[in-house]
Each structure stands twice: as C-alpha cells, then as structure tokens.
Amino acid sequence: MSIGDEQKELLRLVEALAAKKPPSFGKSNDGLHDARSNKYWANLLPESTKKRFQKAGIDIEGGYPAFPAQEDIPKFLDQAFSVRDKIEPFTDRGTFARPDKKALFDAALEVRDLTKHIGTEIVGLQLKDLTTEQKDDLALLVAERVVVFFRDQDLSPQNQLSLGEHYGRVEKHPQAPFVPIPSSRNDPYAQGSGVSIIWLKFLKDFYGIRKGFRFNNYPWHTDLVHERQPAGLTHLHLDLIPATGGDTVWSSGYAAYDKLSFAMKQFLDGKNAVYCSGHAYIDRNDPLSGPKFVEREHPIIRTHPVTGWKSLFVNRSMTRRIVGLLPDESDTILGYLFSVFENNLDIQVRWSWQPTKDGFGTSAIWDNRVSQHYAVGDYDVDEDERHGTRVSTLAEVPYFDNNSVSQREGLGLE
Numbered sequence: 001m002s003i004g005d006e007q008k009e010l011l012r013l014v015e016a017l018a019a020k021k022p023p024s025f026g027k028s029n030d031g032l033h034d035a036r037s038n039k040y041w042a043n044l045l046p047e048s049t050k051k052r053f054q055k056a057g058i059d060i061e062g063g064y065p066a067f068p069a070q071e072d073i074p075k076f077l078d079q080a081f082s083v084r085d086k087i088e089p090f091t092d093r094g095t096f097a098r099p100d101k102k103a104l105f106d107a108a109l110e111v112r113d114l115t116k117h118i119g120t121e122i123v124g125l126q127l128k129d130l131t132t133e134q135k136d137d138l139a140l141l142v143a144e145r146v147v148v149f150f151r152d153q154d155l156s157p158q159n160q161l162s163l164g165e166h167y168g169r170v171e172k173h174p175q176a177p178f179v180p181i182p183s184s185r186n187d188p189y190a191q192g193s194g195v196s197i198i199w200l201k202f203l204k205d206f207y208g209i210r211k212g213f214r215f216n217n218y219p220w221h222t223d224l225v226h227e228r229q230p231a232g233l234t235h236l237h238l239d240l241i242p243a244t245g246g247d248t249v250w251s252s253g254y255a256a257y258d259k260l261s262f263a264m265k266q267f268l269d270g271k272n273a274v275y276c277s278g279h280a281y282i283d284r285n286d287p288l289s290g291p292k293f294v295e296r297e298h299p300i301i302r303t304h305p306v307t308g309w310k311s312l313f314v315n316r317s318m319t320r321r322i323v324g325l326l327p328d329e330s331d332t333i334l335g336y337l338f339s340v341f342e343n344n345l346d347i348q349v350r351w352s353w354q355p356t357k358d359g360f361g362t363s364a365i366w367d368n369r370v371s372q373h374y375a376v377g378d379y380d381v382d383e384d385e386r387h388g389t390r391v392s393t394l395a396e397v398p399y400f401d402n403n404s405v406s407q408r409e410g411l412g413l414e
C-alpha cells in the first residue's frame with residue numbers, strides 16, 4: 001500500500017468511527033444516544049417540568065431530550081468551522097428602545113438594581129406578555145445592566161423561543177440535546193429547535209463528566225465565543241430549582257475593563273485574541289492528532305453596539321491567546337485579565353434562583369458580549385434536581401471602535 005493509499009484508508013476508518021460516535025457527543029458508542037435511551041430520561045424528567053411541557057403541548061412520547069440527526073452533527077474541524085461561517089446581518093433590538101425604557105419600566109411593579117454595576121430584577125411582568133416596545137426596552141436594559149432577572153414566570157419553551165427570535169438569529173447547536181417543539185412543518189425530533197437543555201443530571205450521564213463537590217466543571221466562561229457572530233443575549237429559564245444552592249454568578253465586562261489602568265487599556269485597545277469552541281472535532285488532515293477545537297479571532301476589547309461602551313472580552317475557559325504576543329506574555333496577561341473578572345466581587349452579581357410555584361420558573365437574560373458567568377455546583381446533582389431550557393441569539397461580528405468609551409466615561413463617572 002502506498003503512503004497516499006494508507007492515508008486514504010486511515011481517513012476512511014476515522015470517518016467510519018466518527019459516524020458511529022462523533023467526538024464530544026456523549027460517552028456511548030451507538031452514535032446517537034446515551035447508553036441509556038432517551039425514553040429512560042423522559043421518565044426521569046421532574047414532575048414540574050413535565051407539567052410545563054404538557055401545558056405547552058410538547059409531546060415527549062418520542063423520548064427526551066431530542067438529539068440532532070446523526071448526519072447533521074459535524075465530526076470534522078472543517079465541517080464545524082463552516083457552521084454559520086457566513087456573516088448574517090444583525091441589528092440589536094436595543095437600538096429601537098426609548099432611552100428611558102418607559103414601556104417596560106411603567107408596566108413593571110418594581111425595577112430593582114441588585115448591585116451597583118451589574119444585575120437588575122424586574123418584578124410583576126410576564127415575559128410571554130411583553131409588547132414589542134417592552135421587548136426592545138428589555139434589550140437596552142440587558143445591554144446596560146448585563147443581566148436581568150424575572151421570577152415566577154409562566155413560560156413555555158415556545159414563548160422562550162419566540163422571545164429569542166425577536167432578538168436575532170437563534171443558535172441551534174449542532175450537537176446539543178434539545179426540546180422537541182411541535183411544528184406544522186417539521187418532525188419536532190428531526191432538527192434542533194433552538195431550545196437547548198440545562199439538566200446536569202442528564203448531562204453528567206450523557207457526557208460522562210465528573211460532577212460533585214470536588215469537581216468544578218462549569219467555571220467562568222462566556223457562551224459561544226468561537227462563532228463568527230458570537231452569542232448576544234442568552235435566556236436561561238429554570239423550571240426546577242434545588243431547595244438550596246445551584247446559584248449562578250455573572251461578572252461585568254464593562255466594569256472589568258474599567259478596573260484596568262489607562263496604560264493597560266491603551267495596550268489592549270485594538271488587539272485581537274483567539275477564542276475556542278466548547279466541543280472538539282477531528283482534524284481531517286491529521287486525524288490521529290486528537291480532538292481539536294474550532295478557533296476564531298475577535299477583538300479583545302469589544303464595543304457594544306447599543307451602549308457604545310467598551311468591554312473586556314476574555315474568559316478563562318475559551319480565550320486561548322492574545323494575537324501578536326509571545327506565549328509567555330500572552331499567558332501572563334490573560335491570567336491577570338481573567339482574575340479581574342473572577343476576583344472583583346464588586347463587579348459581580350450572584351443570583352439565587354429559588355424554587356417557585358409548580359409549573360412556573362425563573363428567567364435570567366444576559367448579554368454574553370459583556371459578561372462571563374459561573375454555575376455554582378453546590379447542589380447534589382443526583383438528589384437535588386435542577387432543570388432548565390436555554391435560548392441563545394447570535395449577535396454582530398465583534399468589533400472595536402476606537403472612538404468608543406468605557407462605561408464609567410459614558411456615565412460621566414470619570
């Protein structure tokens with residue numbers, strides 16, 4: 001066999017193996033599901049979630065969660081890179097809002113800022129009933145406050161999806177399990193619905209990852225930074241919340257930028273960094289080199305298109321290196337920048353989801369362009385149930401505007 005033939009044979013074998021089980025896709029070998037069936041998981045679904053789905057007309061008879069079709073799951077790096085590689089127009093709905101956010105604020109019972117720099121809770125409104133003006137005001141509020149919370153929500157996955165669609169192109173993850181949403185046109189199981197699932201008990205079993213007190217699997221990160229147009233707003237709705245624990249913490253990218261010295265700001269303004277995907281793929285040109293992540297370059301300081309404020313766009317999980325620096329220089333500076341987000345409690349908000357009425361849930365909507373978040377894993381994954389649905393919208397191609405200002409400059413604080 002010539003070397004060329006050997007290479008072809010190797011690639012054929014790798015393709016056959018990848019078709020059997022794509023990398024990063026669960027721990028089983030049947031290619032589509034966990035070693036247990038998704039019927040098994042449908043039966044384990046918490047009662048309050050079942051109630052929510054029944055009320056929404058979501059039939060989980062076919063199993064739960066639903067999975068992307070095998071042929072649609074990218075196995076190779078080049079395939080994954082080409083997913084959503086084409087630039088799509090995006091206009092942030094926050095640009096349509098009134099600066100005083102009157103439609104939203106006048107309708108709310110209370111608007112409660114949780115900390116000085118980040119986090120606002122809206123009391124007395126149902127997300128499913130928001131008018132177009134109120135949705136746009138909310139986009140502006142999230143852009144300014146980074147994360148906004150709503151308790152006691154009567155929200156179907158369909159309501160959540162349509163709110164996400166108002167804000168932009170909804171991300172349909174090529175690998176992640178999803179909620180099967182009925183549609184007149186398509187088999188709900190045939191393709192991703194755009195509503196993905198946060199259910200650690202299932203994900204622990206599905207991906208075979210270690211969870212528990214001694215493991216920290218959801219450290220500081222920002223969602224979907226490897227995309228050509230990374231995530232703008234993410235809406236997480238928890239319909240089952242542990243009696244104690246399971247909080248989430250967010251940290252502000254605007255405030256992290258403002259923590260830096262003038263000299264450091266100047267140094268970083270206009271520089272790019274490399275960001276990687278959460279899932280790994282096979283390199284077709286070097287299939288035995290092990291799983292690799294999709295990498296893309298973005299500005300390390302981003303300008304937010306609605307507020308016009310600069311934000312530090314790094315996170316420990318997915319920012320690999322600063323372009324143009326030596327590896328040691330990059331590691332040292334990134335290490336410091338990560339710590340700015342992680343160590344400054346005055347730029348963070350910790351949200352206690354708190355159990356709510358049966359069939360109801362709590363929502364958090366945050367802006368990934370200007371934040372990192374951290375899921376506190378202090379509940380017992382097997383005993384204390386925590387289940388939710390998530391919709392993410394993709395935003396603009398990240399950019400840095402040299403004429404933009406920091407948040408504190410914009411607010412006239414310095």
Ligand SMILES: [Fe+2]
Pocket residue numbers: 221222223373
């Ligand atoms: Fe996340």
